[in-house]
Amino acid sequence: MTKIPFFDLHRQFEALRTEILNDLAQVCESQTFILGPKVAELEEQVASFSGAKFGIGTSSGTDAQLLLLMALGIGPGDAVITTPFTFFATASTVVRVGAKPLFVDIDPETLNFSVAKLEEFLTTECVADESGVRTRDGLNVRAVIPVHLFGLCSDLAGLRWLCDQWKLILIEDAAQALGALFPDGDRQVKAGSVGAAGFFSFYPTKNLGAFGDAGLVVTSDPDLAKKLQVMRNHGMDPKYYHEVVGGNFRMDALQAAVLLRKFGHLESWSKRRWSIAQRYQSGLKELAIGLPVEPYHKTCGWRGHIYHQFVIRTSRRDQLRTALNEQGIGTEIYYPLPLHEQPCFQNLGYATGDFPVAEQTAKECVALPIFPELTDDEQALVILRVQEFFAS
Numbered sequence: 001m002t003k004i005p006f007f008d009l010h011r012q013f014e015a016l017r018t019e020i021l022n023d024l025a026q027v028c029e030s031q032t033f034i035l036g037p038k039v040a041e042l043e044e045q046v047a048s049f050s051g052a053k054f055g056i057g058t059s060s061g062t063d064a065q066l067l068l069l070m071a072l073g074i075g076p077g078d079a080v081i082t083t084p085f086t087f088f089a090t091a092s093t094v095v096r097v098g099a100k101p102l103f104v105d106i107d108p109e110t111l112n113f114s115v116a117k118l119e120e121f122l123t124t125e126c127v128a129d130e131s132g133v134r135t136r137d138g139l140n141v142r143a144v145i146p147v148h149l150f151g152l153c154s155d156l157a158g159l160r161w162l163c164d165q166w167k168l169i170l171i172e173d174a175a176q177a178l179g180a181l182f183p184d185g186d187r188q189v190k191a192g193s194v195g196a197a198g199f200f201s202f203y204p205t206k207n208l209g210a211f212g213d214a215g216l217v218v219t220s221d222p223d224l225a226k227k228l229q230v231m232r233n234h235g236m237d238p239k240y241y242h243e244v245v246g247g248n249f250r251m252d253a254l255q256a257a258v259l260l261r262k263f264g265h266l267e268s269w270s271k272r273r274w275s276i277a278q279r280y281q282s283g284l285k286e287l288a289i290g291l292p293v294e295p296y297h298k299t300c301g302w303r304g305h306i307y308h309q310f311v312i313r314t315s316r317r318d319q320l321r322t323a324l325n326e327q328g329i330g331t332e333i334y335y336p337l338p339l340h341e342q343p344c345f346q347n348l349g350y351a352t353g354d355f356p357v358a359e360q361t362a363k364e365c366v367a368l369p370i371f372p373e374l375t376d377d378e379q380a381l382v383i384l385r386v387q388e389f390f391a392s
């Protein structure tokens with residue numbers, strides 16, 4: 001039986017083996033392992049690619065968000081609004097700084113934060129005056145964190161407008177969306193560049209993946225950038241003098257070397273992901289399943305969605321997964337349990353039924369293999385097997 005993996009990092013490594021091993025050897029020769037020129041070069045390249053002025057490399061995407069919340073002074077007594085349908089870190093970092101995550105349900109089409117529901121939440125559940133926005137129980141609502149889930153930008157225009165109206169900080173969780181585009185009038189803007197700051201994850205399976213953990217914050221605010229640089233290194237400035245408490249959120253030079261080498265391929269990998277997605281879209285469109293929304297932006301054409309994942313929805317999700325697994329085809333579920341139903345968040349005061357779209361999606365979603373090195377023959381077989389399943 002032909003096995004088709006959900007994801008295969010070996011193929012990418014084989015294609016770049018010589019260059020990457022040379023780059024890693026250079027770092028070893030330099031014996032400079034923490035921050036340094038490779039990290040600085042990556043920061044500059046990712047910031048400029050994303051349309052932001054500054055990049056601050058970090059030890060992971062989670063640490064990028066934690067650092068950002070710390071630098072923005074978000075803490076006890078504060079609340080941050082986000083989506084319940086995302087990776088755990090989006091909300092856990094809010095809890096770790098002592099603030100409370102408040103959830104707003106997702107849009108059933110895009111699976112991203114619903115701007116309409118966010119507006120409804122702000123108007124019905126919050127009050128605003130000169131000193132800021134507060135919840136009924138007196139928490140200061142400080143920020144909104146949309147997640148550009150699976151590589152599709154949230155409605156950044158709507159979010160920026162709402163955040164401006166309510167004077168809330170917009171932070172983009174672009175962990176899965178490096179390079180995703182959103183139309184802004186005649187221009188196209190990149191994920192991460194619209195909010196006060198955005199952050200990326202370079203977890204190995206991301207579209208740009210390190211050989212371990214790494215992340216990066218982008219911002220165009222020079223004061224925030226300076227604060228982030230200092231706080232990622234224990235708030236130390238100058239050496240061994242600490243005006244603020246930061247942490248060790250630094251990026252390793254070895255990770256930066258790998259990321260810089262791979263970065264040169266990102267655009268062509270994104271194109272390949274998109275063409276795989278197009279084949280799924282046309283091969284599966286006759287089936288009674290939910291397919292990813294295909295944004296067509298006049299300004300940016302196909303490149304809006306960078307297809308970190310290709311997630312379909314069906315009420316027969318578990319049976320489909322079993323059938324594909326029996327035929328050697330790997331799949332994954334992002335995410336099986338929305339955040340408000342996670343055991344560790346029970347003290348937030350939510351109950352099952354509070355976010356019906358997120359709850360339903362968690363029961364129906366399944367991700368099919370999508371990575372640049374997936375071959376056409378492999379993908380054709382995945383499509384055939386899915387078609388056969390629904391014909392049965």
Ligand SMILES: Cc1ncc(COP(=O)(O)O)c(C=O)c1O
Nearest residue numbers: 060061062087089175201202203
């Ligand atoms: C939406 C989202 N936010 C945050 C993170 C955290 O990134 P990292 O795994 O690099 O810590 C991830 C990683 O999977 C993610 O998908």
